[in-house]
Amino acid sequence: MIRFNAVSKSYPNGTTAVDDLSLELAEGGITVLVGPSGCGKTTTLRMINRMVEPTSGTVSLRGRDIREVHAPELRRGIGYVIQHAGLFPHRTILDNIATVPLLLGWSRKKARARAAELLELVGLPEEMAKRYPNQLSGGQQQRVGVARALGADPPVLLMDEPFSAVDPIVRAELQAEFIRLQKELHKTIVFVTHDIDEAIKLGDNIAVFRTGGKLAQFDTPEQLLAHPADDFVAGFVGQDRGIRRLSFVKAGEVPLRDGPVLTATTPVAQARAAAEAWLLVVDDGRRPLGWAPAAELPASGTLADASLVPLGHTFSLVGDSARAALDSALLSPARLAVGVDADGAVVGVADAQELSAVAAAEVGEPAANAEKADGDDR
Amino acid sequence: MSDGEPLVRWQWIGDHAGELADYTGVHLRLGLLPVLFGLIVSVPLGIACHRWRWLYAPVLTVTNILYSIPSLALFMIFVRYTGLTERTVMIPLTLYTLSVLVPNVVDGLASVPEPVRQAATALGFGPVRRVVQVELPIAVPVVIAGVRVAAVSSISLVAVGQLIGQGGLGYYITRGLQLDFPTPIVTAIVLIMLLALTTDALLVLAQRLLTPWSRNKVTSS
Numbered sequence: 084m085i086r087f088n089a090v091s092k093s094y095p096n097g098t099t100a101v102d103d104l105s106l107e108l109a110e111g112g113i114t115v116l117v118g119p120s121g122c123g124k125t126t127t128l129r130m131i132n133r134m135v136e137p138t139s140g141t142v143s144l145r146g147r148d149i150r151e152v153h154a155p156e157l158r159r160g161i162g163y164v165i166q167h168a169g170l171f172p173h174r175t176i177l178d179n180i181a182t183v184p185l186l187l188g189w190s191r192k193k194a195r196a197r198a199a200e201l202l203e204l205v206g207l208p209e210e211m212a213k214r215y216p217n218q219l220s221g222g223q224q225q226r227v228g229v230a231r232a233l234g235a236d237p238p239v240l241l242m243d244e245p246f247s248a249v250d251p252i253v254r255a256e257l258q259a260e261f262i263r264l265q266k267e268l269h270k271t272i273v274f275v276t277h278d279i280d281e282a283i284k285l286g287d288n289i290a291v292f293r294t295g296g297k298l299a300q301f302d303t304p305e306q307l308l309a310h311p312a313d314d315f316v317a318g319f320v321g322q323d324r325g326i327r328r329l330s331f332v333k334a335g336e337v338p339l340r341d342g343p344v345l346t347a348t349t350p351v352a353q354a355r356a357a358a359e360a361w362l363l364v365v366d367d368g369r370r371p372l373g374w375a376p377a378a379e380l381p382a383s384g385t386l387a388d389a390s391l392v393p394l395g396h397t398f399s400l401v402g403d404s405a406r407a408a409l410d411s412a413l414l415s416p417a418r419l420a421v422g423v424d425a426d427g428a429v430v431g432v433a434d435a436q437e438l439s440a441v442a443a444a445e446v447g448e449p450a451a452n453a454e455k456a457d458g459d460d461r
Numbered sequence: 462m463s464d465g466e467p468l469v470r471w472q473w474i475g476d477h478a479g480e481l482a483d484y485t486g487v488h489l490r491l492g493l494l495p496v497l498f499g500l501i502v503s504v505p506l507g508i509a510c511h512r513w514r515w516l517y518a519p520v521l522t523v524t525n526i527l528y529s530i531p532s533l534a535l536f537m538i539f540v541r542y543t544g545l546t547e548r549t550v551m552i553p554l555t556l557y558t559l560s561v562l563v564p565n566v567v568d569g570l571a572s573v574p575e576p577v578r579q580a581a582t583a584l585g586f587g588p589v590r591r592v593v594q595v596e597l598p599i600a601v602p603v604v605i606a607g608v609r610v611a612a613v614s615s616i617s618l619v620a621v622g623q624l625i626g627q628g629g630l631g632y633y634i635t636r637g638l639q640l641d642f643p644t645p646i647v648t649a650i651v652l653i654m655l656l657a658l659t660t661d662a663l664l665v666l667a668q669r670l671l672t673p674w675s676r677n678k679v680t681s682s
Contacts, residue, residue, distance in 0.1 A: 159585035169580030173598045173674045215674040
């Protein structure tokens, strides 16, 4: 789809932004370019739409050398989203989104109809159409930026740190929205970020660059976490890559045991007989109510009379990852993660020790792990 | 001024209403056409200075030197070529506007945020289209701020043209001085000020209509 063939970019002052890069990006997936600042990731991205021309080597798009295409024309066929949306302040939201269709010579009416569709697609209300960019929040502007990039339905989308200028909550929202969109649209996306967490969350493949514009590793997120190519990649991926890898294990694969689960109607005497330090009290539907410390049980009555310690949080066997399970274990007063099914009923419990065994098992067999788990928490 | 002569004889104004209107029209033409011509020169010149930064310093020096030449001297120079005509007044006034308009066009273009410029390029605007459809419209508020200054100063400078017999309402000022008669002087000054203020108000209105996007800086979340 997008192919870099021995591409280098150096500047007259002697700095090398990209050094002999050969890379092939698959069609219909998200490739994340990640690395510290000055590693050439943005330069690499900009060579795809000729915002930067390589010093040597060739870049081709669908088998065609991009230098054969007139630059503005090439760019109209490639969506582009930048960090500070870069919306045109003098145009309404609708006309911003209609930019590329209008450049392509569509009629104003058709371009606006298309823009209205896209406004809805990125989850913005219709009444925003007539507003100007300065009347929108940063997150909303970024959504418009994405809509504008999708204007003429380009097969390729370039995104240069699109979510890094908004606060973490909005960022998480935009990322989730982005994943949803991609499931629908199946674009070939090249995404630049300096944030390895974002790379792992969004990427189907990740290219890690090191300072000096050298490609350090090109791999799936799982492989990157399990088998970093060298110390640089290992360092960049971070100290907690072991825990992060749990994101790729479905919570449904975690072994659970029954644990001390008792209904609220259980008599205290019977509860004491279980001889556990903590008792998980559930209602009639096995939905968890809280943890009861055995040492503080009332003298008589049922568990309904016991004072309960809040759960922390549970994890869902459908949808959550093993990472959420581990987090749940660490936050639980009983040090036990509580796994629930789709209805919220308790299926079983596991402690951190048992959960980390899952991670250890994964390390041993990287090949079986190449496909990203569907139900991970990204 | 002789004793007992009032500052304004209303009778005189009434008698000369038609003539005053004619001179006001001439004054407006002499004051505003130079701003229009100045703008026609400044926009391409400003774009060039923005595109090639090295050009800006010499251009700025030249426009400032032009501005520093007394209007009387300029009139005398141009009289040789264009005679005692309106053109002889309008050419210096046009040159004067450049020292305000060129920097404002350059500043206006510089006010375009870099992400906007980059986005325009990345979305497939060619260089000319980008300037015309994106950069110039965004520069409009800054350019109009310059036009306001240029228009007001040009309107008040027209009167000096009376030295070569082309001063619009300036005619009444010299006339009043010659006759030792204050009414035409006061009338002319008031009319010139009114012209300047009205022009300025209209330009503010024009800016509001041209750039609805620069208002309403309300951020909803």
